[in-house]
Amino acid sequence: MKVMIVDDEKAMHLIMKRMLAKIDGVEIVGSFADTASAEAFLKNAAADLIFIDINMPKESGMAFAQRLRESGREIKLVFVTSHTEFALAAFDVYAFDFMVKPVVQERLQHTVRRALAEETAGKGSEGRPELPGPRVQINCLGRMEIRGAQRELVKWKSSKSAELCAYLVLYRGSLVSRARLIEDIFVGMPRKNAEVYLNTTAYQLRKLLEAIGMKGSLHSDANHYALNLTLAEVDIHRFEEGCREMAVIDALNLDRAIELERTYIGQLFGDLAYPWAWSEVERISQLYASFARRLGQALLERGDTQVAIRLLAKLMAYNELDEDTVMLYMKALASQHNRDAMVRLFMKYSDMLEEELGVRPSAEVTKLYGQLLTQLEAAE
Numbered sequence: 151m152k153v154m155i156v157d158d159e160k161a162m163h164l165i166m167k168r169m170l171a172k173i174d175g176v177e178i179v180g181s182f183a184d185t186a187s188a189e190a191f192l193k194n195a196a197a198d199l200i201f202i203d204i205n206m207p208k209e210s211g212m213a214f215a216q217r218l219r220e221s222g223r224e225i226k227l228v229f230v231t232s233h234t235e236f237a238l239a240a241f242d243v244y245a246f247d248f249m250v251k252p253v254v255q256e257r258l259q260h261t262v263r264r265a266l267a268e269e270t271a272g273k274g275s276e277g278r279p280e281l282p283g284p285r286v287q288i289n290c291l292g293r294m295e296i297r298g299a300q301r302e303l304v305k306w307k308s309s310k311s312a313e314l315c316a317y318l319v320l321y322r323g324s325l326v327s328r329a330r331l332i333e334d335i336f337v338g339m340p341r342k343n344a345e346v347y348l349n350t351t352a353y354q355l356r357k358l359l360e361a362i363g364m365k366g367s368l369h370s371d372a373n374h375y376a377l378n379l380t381l382a383e384v385d386i387h388r389f390e391e392g393c394r395e396m397a398v399i400d401a402l403n404l405d406r407a408i409e410l411e412r413t414y415i416g417q418l419f420g421d422l423a424y425p426w427a428w429s430e431v432e433r434i435s436q437l438y439a440s441f442a443r444r445l446g447q448a449l450l451e452r453g454d455t456q457v458a459i460r461l462l463a464k465l466m467a468y469n470e471l472d473e474d475t476v477m478l479y480m481k482a483l484a485s486q487h488n489r490d491a492m493v494r495l496f497m498k499y500s501d502m503l504e505e506e507l508g509v510r511p512s513a514e515v516t517k518l519y520g521q522l523l524t525q526l527e528a529a530e
Contacts, residue, residue, distance in 0.1 A: 151266055152196060155181040156188045156211065157203040157230065162251075166201060166230075169255050173262050185214035197225055199246070199265050204231040215245070219397060226265050247433060257429060267322035286362055286382040288319060291389065291434075292416025298362045307354035310335065314351050316419055318368075318377035319384060320430060325374040334426035386434065389413050393441045399448040407445050411461065414438050417468070439465060439472065446478050450485065458482050470502055473511075477518055484522040487529065492522060 153176050155166050163181040170176050179197055182188040184206060202211035215227050226246040230253060247261045287297040294316050296304040306312040313335055318326060328348065335351075336344035352375060356368045369376040379387075392410040399407045418431045442465045449458035462479040469475065476499050483492040496511070496519045503509050511519075 151175055151198045151262070151269060152177050152179045153262075154179060154188060154191070154197045154200045156183075156185060156200060156206075156214070157181075158183050158206040159203070162203070162230070165253070166258075169253065169258050170262070172255065173259055175266050176262060185209045185211065189214070189217075192223075198269060199226045199228065199262070201228050201230050204229055224394075226268075228261060248436070260429070263321060263324055267324040286364055288315070288379070288382050288384045290316060290319060290384065290386040290418055291414055291420075293420040294422055296358070296362065304358065304362055307358055308351065310347065310351040311354040311358065313422075313424060314348075314355055314375075315377065316422075316424065317426065318375060319379070319386070320427070321376070322387070323376055323378055325369075325376045328373055328375065331375060337425070385413055386418065390434075390437065393437055396441070399444050401452065404445075404448055404452060407441075407448070408457070411442060411445055414442075435468065439469065439475070443474055443478060446475075446482070450478070450482055455482055455485050459486070470499070471506065473515055477515055480519060480522055484526060487526060489523070489526045489530075492519075492526070 153170060155163055155178070157163060157166075160183065163183075167178060167181065170178060179195060180188070180191050182191065186208065188200070202215060204211040211229060211231075215229075218225060218227070228247045228249060229245050230249045230251060232251045246265060249257060249261065286299060287301065289295045289297070294312050296306075296315070298304055314331070317331065317335060328345075332339075332341070332344045332348055336347055339347065352368065352370060359365065359367050364381045367378045367381060369378060389410065392406075396403050396407050396410070418434045419427060442461060446458045446461050446465070449455070449461065459479070459482045462475060462482055465472070465475050466479060476495065479495060480492050483495065496515075499515075500511055503511060510516075
């Protein structure tokens with residue numbers, strides 16, 4: 151995988167190069183202190199993954215990313231910044247990931263491995279015919295479950311077999327070391343006991359997969375495990391790919407976007423809260439928020455106000471303090487001339503900000519609220 155680094159701090163170039171050098175399959179093809187140099191390089195060269203700083207003196211990494219997306223490039227973009235407030239904006243340009251400085255080796259390794267896994271999966275599917283008939287379904291959004299070819303719910307042999315499956319699903323067929331699985335899934339357990347439990351858990355998962363037609367899907371050797379997902383449909387993978395394909399939502403893909411949004415029935419793995427998955431849970435949550443806001447805007451533009459309101463209410467349930475969602479929700483309620491509901495929304499949002507963070511709504515939110523309120527009162 152060809153990797154680029156774009157950061158105005160030279161020290162970050164050195165740090166990232168040292169950390170990336172420890173990860174197999176990575177080739178650093180360039181490091182640049184500004185976006186102009188990076189863009190000039192890309193005119194005559196290729197890259198699969200770019201690590202981009204956001205705050206840079208000449209041009210922000212966000213503006214550079216937006217231009218890359220507008221040009222149709224599908225390079226994976228990972229933002230690296232000290233400022234967490236840019237997270238949602240990063241996913242508006244379909245960022246592959248968002249990392250906060252200082253970068254930790256384990257976090258970086260997880261991101262790169264996921265990118266390598268997607269690349270391998272993509273190459274493996276080129277020219278491969280679609281498998282006939284229904285396939286096994288693995289659902290990770292809002293729960294962790296497997297359904298057989300006839301959509302019957304399959305009972306897990308143990309909670310750890312479900313967790314092992316969840317872990318391997320995120321790696322999309324890439325090899326995961328036994329040491330890593332023991333450290334993450336059997337944390338705190340004596341090493342010998344953990345090794346026995348891992349072997350037992352893998353056996354349980356293998357037998358479950360064999361029973362539903364996925365014989366041979368769980369690969370293992372002396373040091374690694376991997377899950378071949380060729381015979382399965384995975385909702386989280388389908389959701390991510392759909393978001394990537396619909397970076398812009400318009401009349402041509404609006405109905406498809408509505409169907410895709412319905413697949414998000416809750417955060418990654420639901421209430422299971424695997425500690426090793428926290429960063430992925432947050433990433434997918436941010437990806438959904440960005441996608442849902444774009445969809446909400448498109449619905450309002452088409453005049454589907456009621457559908458937009460249901461969507462925004464759902465989004466608010468996940469994050470009641472998201473400013474962009476609140477603003478879009480107020481516009482939707484105002485378009486229905488529902489003054490009372492809009493006022494209640496703003497007041498509730500204000501009270502929550504005060505209670506949770508000790509601040510008042512931003513000037514932008516307050517200004518929009520005043521404008522909408524004036525318009526509604528004039529129309530009465």
